Amino acid sequence: MSQTSEWTVTGMTCAHCVASVTEEISGIDSVTDVAVTLDGGRVVVTSATPLDRARVEAAVTEAGYALA
């Protein structure tokens, strides 16, 4: 059964930012879908198991952005 979690990412300004965040979060183990909305920085992540904030934060930081 998949889990959905919502996060807010700050610092994204264009489609390139969205692509970077999507790519990094997609690389987290168990993540099956990532939907990023540039306006507002809303990120909805679908994963096979619950995600730790720390793992999402690490991916977002790796992409060059910050988790609110």
Ligand SMILES: [Cu+2]
């Ligand atoms: Cu950008």
